[in-house]
Amino acid sequence: MREPDFNDLAARLLKSGITPYHAHRTVNELRDHYDDLVDAAVDDGASSKIARRRAATELGTMEDFVTQMAAHRELKTWAFRYPQLAVVVYPLACLAILPAMPVFAGIAHRTTLMRWGISLLGAALVTAMMMLVMQLSIILG
Amino acid sequence: MAQSNPPFMSGVPELLLLRLLHEQEMYGYELVRSIKQVTKEAISLGEGVIYPVLHSLERNGALKSRRKAVSGRTRVYYSLTKKGRDRLAKLRNDWSRIQGGVATALESGANA
Numbered sequence: 001m002r003e004p005d006f007n008d009l010a011a012r013l014l015k016s017g018i019t020p021y022h023a024h025r026t027v028n029e030l031r032d033h034y035d036d037l038v039d040a041a042v043d044d045g046a047s048s049k050i051a052r053r054r055a056a057t058e059l060g061t062m063e064d065f066v067t068q069m070a071a072h073r074e075l076k077t078w079a080f081r082y083p084q085l086a087v088v089v090y091p092l093a094c095l096a097i098l099p100a101m102p103v104f105a106g107i108a109h110r111t112t113l114m115r116w117g118i119s120l121l122g123a124a125l126v127t128a129m130m131m132l133v134m135q136l137s138i139i140l141g
Numbered sequence: 142m143a144q145s146n147p148p149f150m151s152g153v154p155e156l157l158l159l160r161l162l163h164e165q166e167m168y169g170y171e172l173v174r175s176i177k178q179v180t181k182e183a184i185s186l187g188e189g190v191i192y193p194v195l196h197s198l199e200r201n202g203a204l205k206s207r208r209k210a211v212s213g214r215t216r217v218y219y220s221l222t223k224k225g226r227d228r229l230a231k232l233r234n235d236w237s238r239i240q241g242g243v244a245t246a247l248e249s250g251a252n253a
Contacts, residue, residue, distance in 0.1 A: 022196050022200075025196070025217070026192050026193075026196060028215075028217075029168075029169050029192055029217055030189060030192060032168075032169075032170070032214055032215075032216065033169050033170045033173075033188060033189070035214070036170040037170075037188065058188050059188045059189055060187050060188060060189045060190075064187070064189070065189045065192075065193075068189070068190060068193045069192075069193045069196075071193070072193050072194075072196070072197040074197055074200045074201065075193065075196055075197060075200060
């Protein structure tokens with residue numbers, strides 16, 4: 001059996017709807033468990049390569065693990081637990097937030113906006129000064 | 142070599158985990174080893190099977206967990222809460238009732 005790919009396992013758990021908290025914590029625990037199994041096999045006299053292979057077999061397949069985790073509904077995000085509700089709530093929440101989005105975007109990019117504002121103000125002042133000079137030159141002739 | 146667990150084992154991992162954690166706090170690997178040991182390898186849970194059960198029990202408030210650094214590794218130790226002790230008492234009663242019922246049925250079947 002191949003060595004377990006824990007990064008892939010985390011991605012698959014998240015994809016099956018497990019909350020990020022439980023997905024990452026489980027993967028960390030499982031990784032430690034795997035290391036313990038490897039250590040135990042090495043202590044039994046196995047070579048490092050055989051110990052890792054034996055530990056992977058004892059740990060089981062990642063597919064089985066994802067299935068077992070996904071069977072526990074309480075470990076899933078609310079959108080996976082109540083998909084019908086999520087279909088209604090998400091669009092409504094988006095509609096409610098949409099009018100406020102320019103304000104949120106402005107707050108998020110306030111430094112850029114301030115820079116642009118100051119630049120525009122500077123450009124307007126220079127233009128006004130030039131127009132004033134031109135007007136005065138016409139009047140004073 | 143431990144025999145494979147039959148399909149009617151559903152719920153047994155939860156009972157065993159609660160029972161073991163009633164004694165002392167433990168982490169995953171330790172729990173799997175303890176289950177093999179206390180059941181004299183009659184029950185052998187898959188190494189990864191216990192984590193979904195542990196997380197589920199914690200989510201339901203029956204267990205609490207804490208991180209503890211041991212030999213350069215951060216272990217997650219689980220222990221029983223008040224709710225977990227109540228759950229254990231209930232499961233234990235259910236188990237005794239079912240076990241008694243099945244034993245009676247088997248005996249009466251044998252005598253028939």
